[in-house]
Every structure is written in C-alpha cells, then in structure tokens.
Amino acid sequence: MLTTSHLGKSFDGTSMVLQDVSLSVARGEILVVLGGSGCGKSTLLRLLAGLERPTSGTAALDGEPILAPSPKVGLVxxxxxxxxxxxxxxxxxxxxxxxxxxxxxxxxxxxxxxxxxxxxxxxxxxxxxxxxxxxxxxxxxxxxxPAVLLFDEPFSAVDALTRAQLQEHVLALWEADRRTFVVVTHDIEEALIMGDRILVMRSHPGQIHCELTVDLPRPRHVDDPDFVGLRRRTLELLRAASGAHRDAA
Amino acid sequence: MVTSDATDRTTTRADEGGWAAGPAAISLGALLGNRLVLGLLVPVVALGGWELLAAAEMISTKVLPPPSEVLGTIGSLVADGTLWGHVWITLWRVVLGFALGTAAGTVLGAATGYSGTLFRLLDPTIQGLRSIPSIAWVPLFILWFGIFETPKVTLIAVGVFFPVYLGLATGVHGVDRKLVEVARIYRYTPLQLIGRVLLPASLPAYITALRNGLGLGWMFVVAAEFMGASQGLGYLLIDGQMTGRADRIIAAILLFALMGKLTDALLHGLTRPLLRWQDSFKKA
Known part of the structure; x- marks a missing residue:
C-alpha cells in the first residue's frame, strides 16, 4: 500500500507547490493523477519516487517512509x-x-x-x-x-497513434502481473482509459480537488456512451478545479 | 598542370592494361572530390613553387633552403643514425608529460565537475595558476628539478593539465541533470555516478580536451628542450640557430609537424570508437 499523509512541498519556503495531499493506493491498483500545469502532479510523483523530500507530511510504502529512491519504486x-x-x-x-x-x-x-x-x-x-x-x-x-511503477506523463511526447499503442501496452503489462501503477497526466482520455481511480488536482497550491472512480470494464473505448458521459463529467470537474483556483486568486 | 598530366598518364596506363574503367572515373572532378588529393593540393603546390623559386635563385637558399635540401638534411640525419635519438627522446618527453598532465587534469576535472564544493574550493586557484604563462615556470623548474628530464616533463605536464582539466570540468558541468536523476533513481554511489554517467556523458568534450592537451604538449616540449637539452627535436632547432643552418631548423619544424599530426591522428583514431553513439551532424 502506497500512502501519503498531509503531504506538502515548497521549493522556496514560502509558496506551496503541493499542499495537504493525503491519498492511498491499493496494491495492484492504477491511480491516475489528473490536472493542468502547475497543479503539482509531477512534484507529487517525485515525492513518491523519493527524488524530493517532503516539506510537510509523509509519503510511505507499506508503512516505510519514502525519503530516498528505493528499489521497490520504479519511475518512467x-x-x-x-x-x-x-x-x-x-x-x-x-x-x-x-x-x-x-x-x-x-x-x-x-x-x-x-x-x-x-x-x-x-x-x-x-x-x-x-x-x-x-x-x-x-x-x-x-x-x-518494482512493486510500484510511477509514470510521469509518459506518453505526452509521442504522436497520437503511438500514444494509444503505448497506453494499451502499459495496460497489458499491468494485466500481466498487477503491480501498483500511479500515472500522472493532463489528458482526460488517457486518465479514463487507464485509471481505476482518478484524482483531479487543482493548482496554486496543488491540492486534491476531488476523486473519481472509473468503473468501466476494460478495454475501454472512447466512443462508448458511458465513456463519453464520464469524460464530460471529468471535464466539468477539471473546469471546476481550475475555477476554484481562479476564485481563490 | 601537374595534376592533369598525372591524370592523362593514369588513363593511358589503365587503357593499356585493358581496364574497364571509363575516363569519368578518374577525371579531374573525381580527383578534386578525393579528400586526400584535395587536402594535399595546397602544400604540394606551395612546396613545388618554393623549390622552383630556389632553383631560379630568386630566393636565398641560405635563408630559405628548398625542400630538396631540407629532405637531404633529414636524409643525412637518418644516415648518421642521430635522427631516431632526437625523435625518440622528444616523443618520450611528450608522452610522459601528456600522461602525467592528463592524469592530474582528469582527477581534478572530474572531482570539481562532480562536487560544487570542490569546484568553489579549487577552481579559483587553478584558474589563477592557468593565467601564468607556462614558460614563466621554466627558471623555477630548473632551480627545483635541475636541468635533466624532470623539469622538461613537468613543464609539458603543466601545459597539458590545464586544457584537460578545463575541458573535463566544463563537460561534467554540462551533463544533462535529467540523466543524473536516472542514476539517482537507481541509487548510484558518487563514484558510480562519475564513472557511469558523468564521464561518458562528457566524453566528447573530454576527448577534444585531450587533443588540445596533446597539441599543447608538443608546444611545450619545444620550450622544454630550449632550456638546455643535448638531444631532441627542440635541440635541433637551437643547434640549427647556433650553427646558422636554416635547413636543420626547417627539418626539425617539419618533423614536429609530422609527429604532432601522427600522434593526434592516433589519439583521434583510438578514441573514435568511443563516440560511435553520437548522432552528429557530420561524422568527423
């Protein structure tokens, strides 16, 4: 079990890039962290990988605090x-x-x-x-x-067709031995195709806006009516998340 | 004109031999396309002109002996068996000085490249020493090490050290932070990080630095041999000056050029396989 508790990170000591993030990822689950730029999603992943030390709170794998890179956690x-x-x-x-x-x-x-x-x-x-x-x-x-594999927007630099192939491929790898995957993305479709659960993030500071369970059977198809409905809802949530930031600012 | 004559002769011989090669294959254009031919064109024309001017007594052969006389001088040095001694001792000094300077430059360059603290501690001093013209060390080295091999090799090592140090430290500083992070993910120790990421990543810069260092090594061996050698190509230079023999001076200069080019080509050839991975604009 991968958990964080009130996790926060600041690079300059004043503004928080990530604030009060508490989450838990079950063994064998695919958790997607969805958000726009500046929501701290990559920072969250770097904290889980042990590349950064938390400013506040903790991240832990099976109860052991994550303070440095570990062989149990892989990062793409x-x-x-x-x-x-x-x-x-x-x-x-x-x-x-x-x-x-x-x-x-x-x-x-x-x-x-x-x-x-x-x-x-x-x-x-x-x-x-x-x-x-x-x-x-x-x-x-x-x-x-590794028991946990973290993906930091791993398909954002390739063309659309290759991206779809890689998504399918990563899902097949996951099916094969059911490791714990955490995927960070800004792409709603990618989030819905891959995730068991989606955390929608909001920015400044990066926080969890809401959580969404994707209970569509796999393989998921983008033109499936349920998928289309869920995509619309996710988009609304993402809008609300960025609106929350704008209202706060 | 020489070129086209040679072309015609080749064509004739090829035809007599019954070869199938058409004239286009050995045309002037093809010759100019040949790297070796093109590279040799300017020196061959210059040397030929020099020889002709000397033969026509338009320049004083005492001041500027023609290539044929210089070759004769080299020939006589070979004949009396002294050439190899001169070449060998100079080469030995360069190789030894290069090895020592490279070793010191590599260790300090890697260390200051890796550690910001070491860089801030040592680099200002090294840069300060670098701004001393290296020839200025000569009297001190003679005072410290006498007049035999030690001061010479030390001077060459000093000359080699700075470009190697600077090239490697700069190269290591320029290594992509993202690659270093991959090594962090896999918990590389500092030495593993240096050996498996920082040094290979800065290899192109390092190899350029080594070639610069070798070039300076050849420069400094001349200075070193000026300070009282009884043998070596630098000694030939001084000896030629003392005895008023321009042919010996030019012979020594030519041998320096030849040795410098050969050792650089050797270094280039040896290090080239290490850079096969580079996806360069031009495969140099």
Missing part, C-alpha cells in the same frame, strides 16, 4: 532519458548493476521482449523512434521488478 519519466552512449540493452541494464552478468543479460532480454523491442537490443538510443525509446525506458523501469 516524461522523456525516455536513455543514456545516449549505451545501447538499448545496456540502458535497460542500467539499474541492474549488482547482478551477475548472465542473470543481467537474461533479465534484460526478457524485459525487452515484454515491451516488444527485443529486435532493437543493440541499437543506439539515437536510432530509436519516440515510441521505441519510451518502451526502452519502460523496460528499464520494469527490469528491477
């Missing part, structure tokens, strides 16, 4: 962030430095196969398409077998 960044001087398979092996070479090789090969780019194992990152690069980044996060 917005950009692939592959090391340009390493081949795809060496990039995937980046997080496996302490394993014996044979085991490392096997696990890297398995991870590349899972994300569907086994044929690109020996390519340089500069030779990959955007979608392939992000798949390699997902393989790098998966190969260490």
């Amino acid at each position: 960044f917005q950009e692939p962030r592959l090391m340009p001087w390493l081949t795809v398979s060496d990039n995937v092996a980046f997080g496996l430095r302490d394993l014996p070479a044979a085991e490392r090789r096997d696990r890297v090969a398995a991870a590349l196969k899972r994300v569907g780019i086994a044929h690109r194992a020996n390519a340089w990152p500069s030779e990959l398409s955007g979608g392939q690069a992000q798949r390699a980044a997902i393989a790098r996060a998966l190969v260490t077998e």
Whole structure:
C-alpha cells in the first residue's frame, strides 16, 4: 500500500507547490493523477519516487517512509532519458548493476521482449523512434521488478497513434502481473482509459480537488456512451478545479 | 598542370592494361572530390613553387633552403643514425608529460565537475595558476628539478593539465541533470555516478580536451628542450640557430609537424570508437 499523509512541498519556503495531499493506493491498483500545469502532479510523483523530500507530511510504502529512491519504486519519466552512449540493452541494464552478468543479460532480454523491442537490443538510443525509446525506458523501469511503477506523463511526447499503442501496452503489462501503477497526466482520455481511480488536482497550491472512480470494464473505448458521459463529467470537474483556483486568486 | 598530366598518364596506363574503367572515373572532378588529393593540393603546390623559386635563385637558399635540401638534411640525419635519438627522446618527453598532465587534469576535472564544493574550493586557484604563462615556470623548474628530464616533463605536464582539466570540468558541468536523476533513481554511489554517467556523458568534450592537451604538449616540449637539452627535436632547432643552418631548423619544424599530426591522428583514431553513439551532424 502506497500512502501519503498531509503531504506538502515548497521549493522556496514560502509558496506551496503541493499542499495537504493525503491519498492511498491499493496494491495492484492504477491511480491516475489528473490536472493542468502547475497543479503539482509531477512534484507529487517525485515525492513518491523519493527524488524530493517532503516539506510537510509523509509519503510511505507499506508503512516505510519514502525519503530516498528505493528499489521497490520504479519511475518512467516524461522523456525516455536513455543514456545516449549505451545501447538499448545496456540502458535497460542500467539499474541492474549488482547482478551477475548472465542473470543481467537474461533479465534484460526478457524485459525487452515484454515491451516488444527485443529486435532493437543493440541499437543506439539515437536510432530509436519516440515510441521505441519510451518502451526502452519502460523496460528499464520494469527490469528491477518494482512493486510500484510511477509514470510521469509518459506518453505526452509521442504522436497520437503511438500514444494509444503505448497506453494499451502499459495496460497489458499491468494485466500481466498487477503491480501498483500511479500515472500522472493532463489528458482526460488517457486518465479514463487507464485509471481505476482518478484524482483531479487543482493548482496554486496543488491540492486534491476531488476523486473519481472509473468503473468501466476494460478495454475501454472512447466512443462508448458511458465513456463519453464520464469524460464530460471529468471535464466539468477539471473546469471546476481550475475555477476554484481562479476564485481563490 | 601537374595534376592533369598525372591524370592523362593514369588513363593511358589503365587503357593499356585493358581496364574497364571509363575516363569519368578518374577525371579531374573525381580527383578534386578525393579528400586526400584535395587536402594535399595546397602544400604540394606551395612546396613545388618554393623549390622552383630556389632553383631560379630568386630566393636565398641560405635563408630559405628548398625542400630538396631540407629532405637531404633529414636524409643525412637518418644516415648518421642521430635522427631516431632526437625523435625518440622528444616523443618520450611528450608522452610522459601528456600522461602525467592528463592524469592530474582528469582527477581534478572530474572531482570539481562532480562536487560544487570542490569546484568553489579549487577552481579559483587553478584558474589563477592557468593565467601564468607556462614558460614563466621554466627558471623555477630548473632551480627545483635541475636541468635533466624532470623539469622538461613537468613543464609539458603543466601545459597539458590545464586544457584537460578545463575541458573535463566544463563537460561534467554540462551533463544533462535529467540523466543524473536516472542514476539517482537507481541509487548510484558518487563514484558510480562519475564513472557511469558523468564521464561518458562528457566524453566528447573530454576527448577534444585531450587533443588540445596533446597539441599543447608538443608546444611545450619545444620550450622544454630550449632550456638546455643535448638531444631532441627542440635541440635541433637551437643547434640549427647556433650553427646558422636554416635547413636543420626547417627539418626539425617539419618533423614536429609530422609527429604532432601522427600522434593526434592516433589519439583521434583510438578514441573514435568511443563516440560511435553520437548522432552528429557530420561524422568527423
């Protein structure tokens, strides 16, 4: 169980980027954090990953406070962030430095196969398409077998078709072994396609505006009437969230 | 004209040999398209002109001996067996000084690149020392280390140190913070971070710095050998000046150019495979 309690973060000591965020994510759940720019959603993810220390409150995984990066939590960044001087398979092996070479090789090969780019194992990152690069980044996060996988707007830099494929692919990965996923996005459709639950955020300071349960069966289709209805409601909530900020300002 | 004559002869020979190559394959255009030919064009024309002017006695061969005489001088140095000694000792000094300067520059460059505290502590001092013209060290080094190999190698090492240090520290500072964050996610130790992210990421800058350093190494070996050597290419220079032999001076200069180019090409060739991953505008 991934939890936060009254979590807050300020970078300059005066204005809060994130304030009083309390949430819990059940094991095997996909939680989506939805919000516009400046709502602190990426900061929330960085706190969960242990890349930042909270200014107030706590984040914890299975009761252990998260104060530094841990092998139990993987993170897929917005950009692939592959090391340009390493081949795809060496990039995937980046997080496996302490394993014996044979085991490392096997696990890297398995991870590349899972994300569907086994044929690109020996390519340089500069030779990959955007979608392939992000798949390699997902393989790098998966190969260490973390209990929790965090995604920071992972498909925002690729074209629409690739994005749909990657969403489907990430859902298939989740179906396979039901890890806990936390996905940050600003895209309502992405939130509704992926999430079991959606936290709608509001900005300045970043706070949870409301919570939404998506009880549509998977796979979800964007033209399904229930989906369309839910999308309209989510959009209203998101408007209300930004309105709340505007009224407060 | 020389070029087109050569072309014609080649064509004839090719035809006699019954080759299928058409004339277009070895046309003037193709020759100009050849990198090697194009690169050699200016020096060959210049040397040829120089030789002709000397032969026509339009320039004094005492002041500026023609290429043929310089080659003869090099030939006689080879013949009496002294050339290898001169080349070898100079090369040895450069290599040793380069190795020491590179080692020091790499350690300090990586350390100050990695640690902001070390950078603020050491960089002002290093920059201060850098602004001392390196030749100014010569009297002090002689006083400290005598007149044999130590002061020479030290001077070269000092010359190599600064570009290597500066290039690496700048390179490490320029490494993408986002890549460093990936290493943080995987809990890399500072040494692992330096070895597996910071150094490889700054490798292009580092290799350029090494080549700059090597160039300065060749510059400083001349200064080092001016301060009282009994052997070496720099000694040949001084000796040529003392004995009024311009041919020896030019021979030594040519050998410096040759050695400098060869060692740089070697360094470039050895480091090139390390940069295969670069998706460059031009594969240099």
